[in-house]
Every structure is written in C-alpha cells, then in structure tokens.
Amino acid sequence: MIVSTVNNILGKNDFDTGRIKTVFNSKKVTDHHAIIPTISSLKEDVSELPPSEAKV
Secondary structure, three states: OHHHHHHHHHOOOOOOHHHHHHHOOHHHOOOOOOOOOOHHHHHOOHHHOOHHHHOO
16 A cells, blocks of 8 residues: 555656546536545646645
8 A cells, every 4th residue: 555655746647537537527516625636737847836725
C-alpha cells in the first residue's frame, strides 16, 4: 500500500479517467465544501504554493 501511495504522489501510475463521470455526478450536487484532487494536480509543484495555500 505504501508503494502504491508513493507512486500515486509521484505520478508513476496510470489513472482510469473513464469512470470520473460515474463517480461524480454534478447534476446531484447542490453545495460543495470539499477539495477534490484531480489528475492535473499531480503535475503541479506544490512547493511553489504560498504558505497559506500549502496549509490547505
């Protein structure tokens, strides 16, 4: 489990993006109070975030 988690963080795994619409149905969402990580977030360099945003 640790190896797969590290691989996910480092972007070394392929992701099944085909099921995203079955997991998140935006037609049923009325309020949204969560941060949902996306595939593109794995490519970002979080060290460039300001300290206030990095804490989130």
